Amino acid sequence: MQNMLTIISNALCRITGRNVLLIDLSEYVSLTSPAAPVLAQTERQPPKPPPVSTRAPAAELVSSQTDQLDRPGSRVVVSRSFADFTPQATFDIKKCDVHRLEEGPPVKATLTRDQGLQYYRIMQTVRRMELKADQLYKQKIIRGFCHLYDGQEACAAGIEAAINPSDHLITAYRAHGYTYTRGVAIKEILAELTGRKGGVAKGKGGSMHMYAPHFYGGNGIVGAQVPLGAGIALACQYQGNNQVCVTLYGDGAANQGQLFEAFNMAALWKLPCIFICENNKYGMGTSVERASASTDYYKRGDFIPGLRVDGMDVLCVREATQFAADHCRSGKGPIVMELQTYRYHGHSMSDPGVSYRTREEIQEVRSKSDPISLLKDRMLSNNMAAVEEFKEIDIAIRKEVEEAAQYATSDPEPPLEELCNHIFKNDPPLEVRGTHPWATLKSVS
Amino acid sequence: MGDSSGSVLTAALLCFFAMDEELERDERVFLLGEEVAQYDGAYKVSRGLWKKYGDKRIIDTPITEMGFTGIAVGAAMAGLRPICEFMTFNFSMQAIDQVINSAAKTYYMSAGLQSVPIVFRGPNGASAGVAAQHSQCFAAWYGHCPGLKVVSPWNAEDAKGLLKSAIRDDNPVVFLENELMYGVPFEMSEESQSKDFTIPIGKAKVERQGTHVTMVTHSRYVSHCLDAAAVLAKEGIECEVINLRTIRPLDVDCIETSVMKTNHLVTVEGGWPQFGVGAEICARVMEGPAFNYLDAPATRVTGVDIPMPYAKILEDNSLPQIKDIIFSVKKTLNV
Numbered sequence: 001m002q003n004m005l006t007i008i009s010n011a012l013c014r015i016t017g018r019n020v021l022l023i024d025l026s027e028y029v030s031l032t033s034p035a036a037p038v039l040a041q042t043e044r045q046p047p048k049p050p051p052v053s054t055r056a057p058a059a060e061l062v063s064s065q066t067d068q069l070d071r072p073g074s075r076v077v078v079s080r081s082f083a084d085f086t087p088q089a090t091f092d093i094k095k096c097d098v099h100r101l102e103e104g105p106p107v108k109a110t111l112t113r114d115q116g117l118q119y120y121r122i123m124q125t126v127r128r129m130e131l132k133a134d135q136l137y138k139q140k141i142i143r144g145f146c147h148l149y150d151g152q153e154a155c156a157a158g159i160e161a162a163i164n165p166s167d168h169l170i171t172a173y174r175a176h177g178y179t180y181t182r183g184v185a186i187k188e189i190l191a192e193l194t195g196r197k198g199g200v201a202k203g204k205g206g207s208m209h210m211y212a213p214h215f216y217g218g219n220g221i222v223g224a225q226v227p228l229g230a231g232i233a234l235a236c237q238y239q240g241n242n243q244v245c246v247t248l249y250g251d252g253a254a255n256q257g258q259l260f261e262a263f264n265m266a267a268l269w270k271l272p273c274i275f276i277c278e279n280n281k282y283g284m285g286t287s288v289e290r291a292s293a294s295t296d297y298y299k300r301g302d303f304i305p306g307l308r309v310d311g312m313d314v315l316c317v318r319e320a321t322q323f324a325a326d327h328c329r330s331g332k333g334p335i336v337m338e339l340q341t342y343r344y345h346g347h348s349m350s351d352p353g354v355s356y357r358t359r360e361e362i363q364e365v366r367s368k369s370d371p372i373s374l375l376k377d378r379m380l381s382n383n384m385a386a387v388e389e390f391k392e393i394d395i396a397i398r399k400e401v402e403e404a405a406q407y408a409t410s411d412p413e414p415p416l417e418e419l420c421n422h423i424f425k426n427d428p429p430l431e432v433r434g435t436h437p438w439a440t441l442k443s444v445s
Numbered sequence: 446m447g448d449s450s451g452s453v454l455t456a457a458l459l460c461f462f463a464m465d466e467e468l469e470r471d472e473r474v475f476l477l478g479e480e481v482a483q484y485d486g487a488y489k490v491s492r493g494l495w496k497k498y499g500d501k502r503i504i505d506t507p508i509t510e511m512g513f514t515g516i517a518v519g520a521a522m523a524g525l526r527p528i529c530e531f532m533t534f535n536f537s538m539q540a541i542d543q544v545i546n547s548a549a550k551t552y553y554m555s556a557g558l559q560s561v562p563i564v565f566r567g568p569n570g571a572s573a574g575v576a577a578q579h580s581q582c583f584a585a586w587y588g589h590c591p592g593l594k595v596v597s598p599w600n601a602e603d604a605k606g607l608l609k610s611a612i613r614d615d616n617p618v619v620f621l622e623n624e625l626m627y628g629v630p631f632e633m634s635e636e637s638q639s640k641d642f643t644i645p646i647g648k649a650k651v652e653r654q655g656t657h658v659t660m661v662t663h664s665r666y667v668s669h670c671l672d673a674a675a676v677l678a679k680e681g682i683e684c685e686v687i688n689l690r691t692i693r694p695l696d697v698d699c700i701e702t703s704v705m706k707t708n709h710l711v712t713v714e715g716g717w718p719q720f721g722v723g724a725e726i727c728a729r730v731m732e733g734p735a736f737n738y739l740d741a742p743a744t745r746v747t748g749v750d751i752p753m754p755y756a757k758i759l760e761d762n763s764l765p766q767i768k769d770i771i772f773s774v775k776k777t778l779n780v
Contacts (some may be wrong), residue, residue, distance in 0.1 A: 040682060047748060086697065134749075147606075168523065170519075171666065173680075190756070200558075201554060201555050201556040201558065202556035203678040204553060204554060204555075204556045205554045205555060209554040209555065211555040211558040211559045212558075216519070216522055216559065217524075217555075217559075219547070220546070221542055221546050221547075224542060224543060224546060224547055226513050226515070227511065227513075227514070227515020227516050227519065227543065228518055228519035228522065228547055229519060230512075230516060230519060231516035231518060231519020231520040231521075231522070231523070232519045232522060232523040233519075234516055234519070234520045234525075235520045235523035235524055235525045236518070236523070238475070238501065238520070238525060238526075243525075257511065258511040258512050258515060260512075261507075261511055261512025261513070262511035262512050262515065262516065262517075263505060264509065264512070265507065265509070265512055265513065265516060267505065269504075289617070292557045303693070308539075329656050343643040365460070419556075421556075422552055422553045422555075422557045423553055423591055424552065424593055424594075424615075424616045425552055425557070425562075425591075425616055426615045426616075427616070430694060437732035437733075439566050441576075445557070
């Protein structure tokens with residue numbers, strides 16, 4: 001038992017790069033109490049049908065596999081060992097609408113237990129991190145712009161699951177989730193939001209300007225990141241490295257002229273660029289119907305093939321992104337994906353988010369389509385994990401985020417000596433004019 | 446096409462040579478812009494490059510400045526070293542957000558995590574008879590922004606040495622050429638013919654030594670100032686002519702040293718007067734040690750504060766002429 005836990009623990013550590021603690025739940029079950037019905041069985045029960053979802057009709061279990069060894073019927077199993085869980089299951093996912101494609105991504109997705117826990121962990125971490133940012137903003141510890149991502153977690157998690165760390169990603173200002181999935185630690189993200197020297201950009205960038213290897217931010221000008229993304233894809237093609245660039249934008253940016261300029265060149269030159277529109281139905285306070293003559297964002301690439309994807313289902317996003325990446329890597333040129341998603345918060349922290357949409361609408365999405373709940377329910381109803389496991393994960397994440405917030409509020413602000421640094425790269429130190437002629441400041445590369 | 450070993454060559458040719466040598470030296474360097482490849486360049490600066498390097502490295506773009514400038518900046522972020530040509534800098538206005546917000550500011554915003562090694566080049570300022578929308582000088586606009594280097598070559602040697610430095614620089618450089626200078630022949634020095642000949646960005650050059658007045662200028666007006674200096678010399682007025690070479694960072698030391706020697710300052714530029722290059726030079730001199738050496742207020746000679754007209758007589762009178770420079774020098778010297 002312990003060996004199995006250790007093996008699985010180590011595997012999850014390697015996959016997630018984080019400390020993963022798995023607990024033998026045997027201590028939670030008393031030997032004298034009657035075992036719960038499911039535990040007394042040594043054979044697998046037929047799985048319960050998953051809860052009915054009005055949004056995703058196809059989330060039924062199709063098949064399950066087990067590596068369960070035969071146990072003698074006389075032995076009472078009192079602990080939920082990990083050998084009891086379904087290690088892998090295949091789910092029906094919503095079919096994608098396609099544009100200029102013969103066929104779309106598969107309508108079934110396989111999920112292993114490890115993957116499920118990993119996606120859950122990632123999404124829950126982003127959720128809690130964003131809620132912490134909300135809290136810090138209301139305490140005025142974060143200032144300026146703060147565009148929160150809660151509700152859209154399946155997009156960031158699903159995309160990252162389908163690409164390699166060596167692929168590239170660029171997005172707009174609702175970027176904290178991607179900053180995390182692209183490898184920046186929570187504490188560096190929060191410390192950047194609070195403007196401290198331990199922030200990923202040393203406090204000089206803020207919410208919209210965080211960077212990491214193969215992650216190009218974080219861009220404040222609506223739409224500007226799209227030609228940049230096409231340029232990154234050009235570099236991939238130029239260098240012949242088989243990498244792709246995921247270039248994200250919102251439904252508001254989807255009408256920008258520079259997008260169509262980028263689409264044109266990407267298609268002309270067959271750039272390996274996945275253009276992804278995160279359609280959360282509102283560009284700031286303007287609903288998509290009021291902003292766009294055509295709200296079929298997956299078709300707006302015109303001559304570029306497109307997919308419309310359920311952005312609340314991490315498996316759907318993953319399968320679609322995998323499909324898109326294969327398309328690009330095979331030299332077919334760019335592809336457009338529209339992820340239909342939703343943000344719980346307003347556009348930014350200065351927008352309550354209820355003047356242009358109803359609280360009922362927000363509540364409905366939360367209760368019926370929350371990406372984290374969707375994944376969790378799937379895993380639970382297919383016996384891929386235990387409720388307690390998720391609770392443990394939640395507790396661990398809360399703790400991690402709390403510690404990160406502690407760091408972000410206690411780390412000092414950047415020293416004034418840093419004010420003028422990083423103007424130029426690889427340059428000798430230069431003098432920078434201060435606020436008056438006697439204030440000559442120094443800039444070091 | 447030949448090599449740069451001839452002794453009298455034009456600025457356009459030298460831009461070509463600079464690009465050719467750098468393309469050869471570093472395979473990450475590439476050129477993109479309108480008509481740069483198969484048309485051989487709108488002003489023939491890139492003639493022959495496409496034949497030599499092919500589609501991968503010399504890229505014709507559609508007429509979509511904002512898009513292709515963004516693409517160039519993205520490529521620079523991802524490890525390449527693009528040269529982004531604007532057919533004229535007037536069209537860069539359509540892409541100026543990418544130049545400033547995506548290129549210039551990124552190294553700072555990322556606290557050094559993300560650099561943007563890119564050159565934006567093309568003809569800047571007035572041409573001949575192309576009227577208002579095609580004649581603007583952008584030296585002051587780009588010179589205003591931290592995070593950018595702004596270079597303005599005058600002669601063929603400047604063009605080659607500075608463009609090579611710009612391409613080798615790890616930062617965004619705006620390289621302001623001048624269409625009217627493209628065809629002007631200059632003698633080339635021995636050393637300028639080397640494949641490693643570079644001129645440092647940020648250093649001005651004293652093109653003519655003098656004792657009575659310092660003339661600070663850039664680009665085409667260096668020629669005008671030298672011509673004016675030749676005329677003034679006959680009257681016993683010796684002008685020191687400083688070719689800025691770089692607008693940002695400005696070589697204030699060179700200017701101050703000169704002013705402390707001559708006690709008089711005249712700036713000459715083609716751009717508009719308000720908030721211009723000359724205005725900045727005057728302010729800097731006032732704030733520094735050279736102020737105490739001035740025997741008269743500094744004078745700015747600039748383009749007329751109007752959109753550029755078309756008719757030749759009007760156009761000629763919209764830009765500094767040699768007689769305007771001579772007049773201004775004499776007024777400054779009170780002679």
